[in-house]
Amino acid sequence: MRRIITILWTVSCVLLAPEMVAKGPARADSLMKTSKKIPVKAIVVDGDTIPQMLLNEVTVMEPWRFKNKREEAQYSRLVRNIKITLPYARMAAAKLQVINDNLAKLPTDKKRREYLKKAEKELFDEFEAPLRKLTFSQGKLLIKLIDRETGDTSYNLIREYKGGVSALFWQGIARIFGANLKDQYIPSDRVEDRMIEHIIALIDIGVL
Structure with missing residues (x-):
């Protein structure tokens, strides 16, 4: 099965950013405290540590086009x-x-x-x-x-x-x-x- 490659740390930041902006610093701090920690592998690129996670393959299919x-x-x-x-x-x-x-x-x-x-x-x-x-x-x-x-x-x-x-x-x-x-x-x-x-x-x- 093919694997979908790296999910960058910046994706997580982008996903959390709207919630932090909407709720303010206190909400952002609460999110950081209550977020579940998941250990992942990481690679180092130009001195930056980038987490990596492998996802299951996602199959996308077109719906059947009915003639009648x-x-x-x-x-x-x-x-x-x-x-x-x-x-x-x-x-x-x-x-x-x-x-x-x-x-x-x-x-x-x-x-x-x-x-x-x-x-x-x-x-x-x-x-x-x-x-x-x-x-x-x-x-x-x-x-x-x-x-x-x-x-x-x-x-x-x-x-x-x-x-x-x-x-x-x-x-x-x-x-x-x-x-x-x-x-x-x-x-x-x-x-x-x-x-x-x-x-x-x-x-x-x-x-x-």
């Missing part, structure tokens, strides 16, 4: 549905990564089959009930977000894992919602996917 009321309504629906489905997609992707890591450590096919059977039951026990509460459109969106979070379509995951837990898990989702497992997440080509990407970026930086 219909697109605005679509965007609003996506905001609601993404807030519901994105956590599931990210949890599922994280759990599959753990499963893959554990599978790689098992020495035999028998051990891997036993582990997959146990993992399959745990996944369905955790996800099946809440997923059934989603609407049809939320279910389709979830499958698209799974592609975004894992970097592969559900269809390809099934083909890769075949009879494994991933195949059964994605088939279960598809069975619930009747969605297309080959559906890809392509924000470069699809307006809706670009909307999704825009919304997720706003969610991740805490705007939505």
Whole structure:
């Protein structure tokens, strides 16, 4: 993550100056006495000691420019549905990564089959009930977000894992919602996917 460089001491002076002028010397003295002291690093430039502080990166995004009321309504629906489905997609992707890591450590096919059977039951026990509460459109969106979070379509995951837990898990989702497992997440080509990407970026930086 990029870092935003030095905040000079003069910035602090500028920020405090209006308050000091407005309230007079007594107020300025009070501010100096009650100000919380925060230790910071410093550098020396031409004999002057200049405090330094690193801030978190701030992401600035343009608002989505709606072409019409219909697109605005679509965007609003996506905001609601993404807030519901994105956590599931990210949890599922994280759990599959753990499963893959554990599978790689098992020495035999028998051990891997036993582990997959146990993992399959745990996944369905955790996800099946809440997923059934989603609407049809939320279910389709979830499958698209799974592609975004894992970097592969559900269809390809099934083909890769075949009879494994991933195949059964994605088939279960598809069975619930009747969605297309080959559906890809392509924000470069699809307006809706670009909307999704825009919304997720706003969610991740805490705007939505």
